[in-house]
Amino acid sequence: MIRINCPYCGERDHSEFSYGGDATINYPSLDASEKEWTEAIFFRKNIKGFQFETWHHSNGCRMWLVVERSTVTHEIKSVKPCHPNLQKVVENNK
């Protein structure tokens, strides 16, 4: 079982979380072209090794997180809030 160290709740089973997706995508602006949107939502790298992905602590604090996880071993290197303001709060509390 993957265990994710939520910055707010502490280390919890992955069954408390919902997987989001690729955390590195910069979604285009709403008025961007169809081509830009196609790139953003349909094209994905198939990474072997560490990747950044979003997880939602849906059965916990409801925070969206960026998790740096190895697709090979499930090892997790880092977990931080997606929202930059929450990131700052976590940093300041360290």
Add this chain to the structure above:
Amino acid sequence: MKTRRLDNYGKINRDKILSFRWDKKNYKGFEGDTLASALLANNIGIVGRSFKYHRPRGIFSSGVEESGALVTIGSKDRRDPNVRATTQELYNGLEASGQNAFPNVNFDLAGINNYLGRFFAAGFYYKTFMGIPPFEWGRGTAIWMFFEKFIRKAAGMGSASELPDPDSYEHAHDFCDLIVVGSGPAGVAAAIEAAEKKLDVILVEQDSLVGGDQLAENNFDNSQIKNQLENLGIKIMTRTTAFGLYDNCVVGLLERVTDHISAPNVNIPRQRFWTIRAKHIIVGAGAIERHIAFNNNDIPGVMTVNASKHYLNRYGVLTGKRIAIATNNDSVYETAQQLSEAGANVTVLDSRTNFEIETNKSFEIRKGYVPYNINGSKKIHSLDVSKSEDINKSETINCDQVLLSGGWSPAVHLLSHRGVRPKWDYSNACFLPSDSKENITMVGSSRGLWNKNDCIASGIAGTTDALNRLGISKTNYFFPKPGGWKNPIQPLYEVKYKKSRSKSFVDYQHDVTTDDVRLAHREGFISVEHLKRYTTLGMANDQGKMGNIIGLSLMAELLNKEIPEVGTTVFRPPYTPVSIGALSGRNVGKHFRPLRVTPMHQWNIDHGAKMIEVGLYQRPWYYPKENETLSDSYIREASTVRKTVGICDITSLGKIAIQGPDSSEFLNRIYSNGFSKLQVGKARYGIMLRDDGIVMDDGTSWRLAENEYFMTTSTGEAAKVMSWLEELLQTRWTNLNVNVTSVSEQWAGVSIAGPKSREVLNNCVDDSLVVTNNNLPFMGVTSTFLKGNIPCRIARISFSGELAFEVYVKSDFANTMMDLLWENAKKYDGCLYGLEALGALRVEKGHVTAAELDGRVTIDDAGLSKMASTKKSYIGSAMRKRGVLKNNDREILVGFFPTNLKETFNAGTIVCEKNNIKGQGIGRITSVTYSPELGHWIGLGFVKGGLDKWKDTNLVGADPVRNKQMNLKVVSPHMIDPNGERMYA
């Protein structure tokens, strides 16, 4: 019958006699027995029939690797098949029977299969019944389907009870610093060392007693160890198997709580499924003794050497009188001596020629001899042996038991679960565990250590490793080298014997013979994984714990390779079988999934509601009067709504509070239609698209104040929409100042619909002016009070097409609201209506729900193009214009009437052109109802090209599932009041 129990041996409690039944006869055993030891003590040799050939089978082992003594325990709803007699503790009244035999294991009619062996070789079923694709695919499958039930009856093991399981099971959780699997010398040493270093330790033992293989020693006292462990505060879990290792040092355990008790307390679960989250795992799971393949090596009376030692010293049962032991290693000699001291006549056949061993000379050792054939069928008469180098120089040894030791395989299973491949060790002829990058350490004989002192040293080293990895210490340590016997083992996997109909078993449980492995090789199934699947070697309960290595060695020989080049199959959880009951725990019956009810749930039931499940929710389905059927009831309810007034519980809709200065901007981005100009006190119906331009959900948002909205979503998508809004605010639009809160549980909602709805509501509110047409126009919103000073929110929203209102109060006021509304609705001959009538009303009106918005439909497909703003960009606005979503053969929302208005039809019907009834047709029907207003059945659905293309064409509705066809015509989805005159009234 003579008992084989010895007076001065064993640790069974002879003061406690237990009665049990085996194959409908009564026997006795003692407390501390397993079923296997009690059967052996009662001289019962045959305990089962084999899988394919129905050969008589006995007890091969004394533990979890058992592949012969698989029996059925209990009866009726507590019948448990394929239980290993070797691990089933005896209890008073235990009822057990042999399997896979008719009428019984001693006389089995299907034993004829033994003589039809060539028909049952590897791959027999595939070849015979599956056909040779592609030419015979269909035919082969048909043959299989015909024969399947006969074959399933003839092959296979015990049959499970088909009755509901009366026992309860539990899921449990625990945390610790260190979990130690196995309580042999290594595991105990590791646990003690860790506890002394202040670690929080759990020690898991699958046996009922701690001690591991020491339980087979004649002078071993386990109570001392137990006390020591307990005094150190170690949590000892016996009768508990670590069946799997998972990511992040999570261990799955199965605790058998009451399987050894004759009349368990019904309030105690039968088994517990534990999830342990540890910081480090030490595995001291021991090693498993292998057998040797030679002709008739499965006759009852064949056993591993170590098993007979267990039966002698732990259970006081001498398993044979004239015992031949065949070995290739040193591990058997202590046992041989003890067996001979206990009164057996023992001969050891050692395949090695040059070795020295110290014994008391009470038994004969024949160096360089190997067994090649057992004579006998239901029991052993004699053993044919030969000099290793020359198979022709043979002799026959009279014996009633043959004990085998083909070497030992460390139990690397748990480490294998983590994807760590073991390495072949030539000098010990076994796979040894590799180091794991994760916090897992292997100790004891599961890392190939054969003597006790090495095991203890490895346990302490294992804990030091754990402490180092956890950053608690930085101490040097070393593990003893694998091995530990005085003389090296000499690999011996098979002794060949050329004779027709010879059967040398590699895997007892699935009747896989050496010939099957050779056949697989001839037919090209040479990869280990293919070999396994083609021959079924290493499948079933025992998962090849005894036979896998023999199979590998045969394949290696055939391929002219070494064993490590052939590979080893990857072990996967579970190590030993886990019951389905334990997996499901308490999540059965009504507790299978959470139940959600609305705050007026009981009120609805008290007022006659029949309920239906919608997702997790229980919602009122219909409110029958007297003898009304479902359809009588919903037709009456829907008619009443159109005629006067009806009240419907809509609390299950998702409800989200949206607050903050950027709320309007936020809604304007997520809904396809404009929201920026929505005034305070007004609501708007909105559609949300996904990024890819497909419809996600629809609902309403009410502007309660400048910076506050109340959003409703569909019941089914409520959770998804909430997560989506949070995702957008936390990941994409992090500069928007908006807060979203789920308030679904906080508000109870009803819809009050029909021409008299305003009058009813008028009587229920404190200030009757608030609901007048002027003050509360269509889509108007107000926050006001129901009589009795109950704060409420009211919006004039219609789903039925009638004049209608949605009223929300805080959940605590739900019943009061219902009483108030219902009391007044009755004055107008109103009704309570459920989901079925709600469905009828919305289908008549052409409103879409989840049945239509199924994740494939665009806003244009749903006929809602006017809801797509052209003046702004929003989520999905770019992608909804992409090519494939603009094809003119998209399926478009339409209404359906049967051509013959007396006919009925069903949702799921496929719409086809006449004379072209095939495949997916040109459309589909998603919702169907009887329309009380129109007086016949109507449907909603989709058809390629929509109404314009088909409005004057007769189409066919094909319903192959119900074997039905009917003529249909396509109509506008707005089947009644298309201009909304009633709604705006």
